[in-house]
Amino acid sequence: xxxxxxxxxxxxLIAISLSALLVGCDLLGLxxxxxxPATGTNTGTNTGTETVxxxxxxxxxxxxxxxxxxxxxxxxxxxxxxxxxxTNKALKIVKGTNAQTWAGTTVSFGGLASIKKLVFxxxxxxxxxxxxxxxxxxxxxxxxxxxxxxTVTCETNAVSTQAxxxxxxTFDFATAATGTSAxxxxxxxxxxxxxADFNVTPSASETFYFDDLIFSGTLSQIHATGISLPxxxxxxxxxxxxxxxxxxxxxxxxxxxxxxxxTPSKATVNSSSGVVxxxxxxxxxxxxxxxxxxxxxxCTVTVAASLSNLGVYSETNTVSGSPTLGDSNGWGxxxxxTVNASSTSGNPSLIDGTVDISITASGxxxxxxxxxxxxxxxxxxxxxxxxxxxxxxxxxxxxxxTDMGIKLESFTGGGNNEIALSTLTPTSIAxxxxxxxxxxxxxxxxxxxxxxxxxxxxFKDSSAVQTAGTIxxxxxxxxx
Ligand SMILES: [Ca+2]
Ligand SMILES: [Ca+2]
Numbered sequence: 001x002x003x004x005x006x007x008x009x010x011x012x013l014i015a016i017s018l019s020a021l022l023v024g025c026d027l028l029g030l031x032x033x034x035x036x037p038a039t040g041t042n043t044g045t046n047t048g049t050e051t052v053x054x055x056x057x058x059x060x061x062x063x064x065x066x067x068x069x070x071x072x073x074x075x076x077x078x079x080x081x082x083x084x085x086x087t088n089k090a091l092k093i094v095k096g097t098n099a100q101t102w103a104g105t106t107v108s109f110g111g112l113a114s115i116k117k118l119v120f121x122x123x124x125x126x127x128x129x130x131x132x133x134x135x136x137x138x139x140x141x142x143x144x145x146x147x148x149x150x151t152v153t154c155e156t157n158a159v160s161t162q163a164x165x166x167x168x169x170t171f172d173f174a175t176a177a178t179g180t181s182a183x184x185x186x187x188x189x190x191x192x193x194x195x196a197d198f199n200v201t202p203s204a205s206e207t208f209y210f211d212d213l214i215f216s217g218t219l220s221q222i223h224a225t226g227i228s229l230p231x232x233x234x235x236x237x238x239x240x241x242x243x244x245x246x247x248x249x250x251x252x253x254x255x256x257x258x259x260x261x262x263t264p265s266k267a268t269v270n271s272s273s274g275v276v277x278x279x280x281x282x283x284x285x286x287x288x289x290x291x292x293x294x295x296x297x298x299c300t301v302t303v304a305a306s307l308s309n310l311g312v313y314s315e316t317n318t319v320s321g322s323p324t325l326g327d328s329n330g331w332g333x334x335x336x337x338t339v340n341a342s343s344t345s346g347n348p349s350l351i352d353g354t355v356d357i358s359i360t361a362s363g364x365x366x367x368x369x370x371x372x373x374x375x376x377x378x379x380x381x382x383x384x385x386x387x388x389x390x391x392x393x394x395x396x397x398x399x400x401x402t403d404m405g406i407k408l409e410s411f412t413g414g415g416n417n418e419i420a421l422s423t424l425t426p427t428s429i430a431x432x433x434x435x436x437x438x439x440x441x442x443x444x445x446x447x448x449x450x451x452x453x454x455x456x457x458x459f460k461d462s463s464a465v466q467t468a469g470t471i472x473x474x475x476x477x478x479x480x
Contacts, residue, residue, distance in 0.1 A: 057211040058127075058192065059258035061089045071114060073103030074379075075196075076133060083132060083209060084166060090132070090211035093196045097205060104143070104195040110253035114147040114194030116219035117190040120183055123176040124217025131167060132272040133160035133196075140208075141195040142171045147251040152187045155180040157198065163214070165209075165328055185192045188224065190251060201318060224292045225250040229299040233286075235267060235278040236385075236480055237306040243274040243299055245288040257288040267301050278303040307385055309480040312375050312454060313351025315339075323375040323454075325357075339373050351392045351433040354474035361459055372405070372457020375476070380410070386478035389438045391456070393421075396432035398469030400461035406456040414447035433472075437479070 038098055061079050069077040080092035096104055106113050118127075131140055138160040146152035155177045158169035171184045196208040227245045235241040246256045259269040261276075263284035269276045276286055280303060287298045296315075311317035313325070325341050343358035350356060359373055389408070395401035402422065409416035421439050426434040440448065459471050 075098030075103035077105035356474035384448040394472035415445035
């Protein structure tokens with residue numbers, strides 16, 4: 001379940017009850033903390049933004065915590081054993097025949113895919129890297145940029161002079177590559193990407209290795225000035241919700257926090273992942289503490305009673321909201337359907353109770369043909385506390401059944417999304433019945449407090465033609 005924000009008025013009530021609680025502590029002779037962390041605010045002593053650290057070495061690929069690699073343009077980067085020294089690790093880049101000319105890999109340690117800031121000045125513009133190229137004459141490009149502003153960039157090239165052997169190449173950012181921006185000493189450069197055989201899509205796959213990126217100047221670390229959390233959130237008993245701390249600035253290099261719960265009898269939190277688990281109804285203040293600067297931020301999590309499934313068409317799960325079931329006959333070039341909402345003809349393989357829905361399509365090859373069934377909630381159904389839609393389908397009586405759409409729609413202030421069954425994997429299979437679960441986050445256009453239509457439609461074979469056949473649907477419900 002997702003954390004949801006309360007309105008500001010609720011925050012005021014929480015602030016009042018927090019002070020009342022602290023007064024109560026005093027009366028009992030307990031000592032409240034000298035400066036209790038106020039809900040939704042930051043405390044901390046770190047006022048600096050940067051400190052200069054370990055000048056020079058950017059990457060060795062033998063760090064205790066490996067850097068994060070992000071490939072683009074079909075580059076394939078990995079941290080691999082040095083082809084010439086089995087105890088050394090290096091960055092391996094495979095550029096295949098499907099790679100873009102601009103394929104590359106961003107290598108990072110910090111927040112927003114950053115590295116420590118490269119402190120360029122007139123006498124410190126160079127970087128060296130050990131390079132192991134498959135051939136002489138391959139252009140290697142290194143791009144540095146601002147992690148927070150992708151218009152601030154500088155790119156420079158070096159060319160390999162060895163084949164299948166290590167050599168050290170120098171990259172001088174004072175000499176920007178043709179057509180790229182010049183280095184600007186007033187700008188921040190704290191993101192780095194490597195491009196092998198730049199501007200070429202090779203006719204055969206090529207493998208490069210890179211190691212020991214060393215900057216001629218110093219590196220400085222961008223420090224946190226604060227962290228924040230949503231002021232409030234909710235989770236159900238037995239449910240989970242993940243809190244994420246937001247760092248200021250966004251490219252703070254070290255974005256690690258430790259989590260704690262003030263009242264673990266109500267809600268616990270995993271100290272490293274921020275996953276909150278509801279234990280009992282009530283509230284707990286969840287606090288994040290940053291490793292950089294010891295900033296704290298708190299979120300008051302309300303633990304609500306656990307919810308039951310909300311049935312749409314089900315005998316196992318209570319149906320509420322009074323949906324009306326209709327079919328789409330008469331919608332134009334429709335595939336003619338016969339819908340039987342209380343069929344027992346799905347026997348002997350019923351999955352839920354004694355009845356299911358049978359939908360018999362007469363088939364249509366007309367252009368634009370469509371058809372399906374619809375559960376309608378004329379006054380809107382509140383599904384905001386639920387996380388997924390579950391349904392079971394038996395398509396054994398439909399020739400070459402391949403796909404269908406599952407559409408959810410809200411009329412007021414929202415829109416709709418349609419999810420293709422072919423994009424889903426069944427969460428369980430029982431005989432001819434397949435059960436599917438769709439996260440409600442997939443229906444991003446739908447106003448979850450007032451959903452109006454849930455449709456199952458356009459049953460298609462592998463040629464995307466709606467052939468004649470019978471589909472059974474059953475046990476449709478929203479799950480917390
Ligand atoms: Ca290494
Ligand atoms: Ca049933």
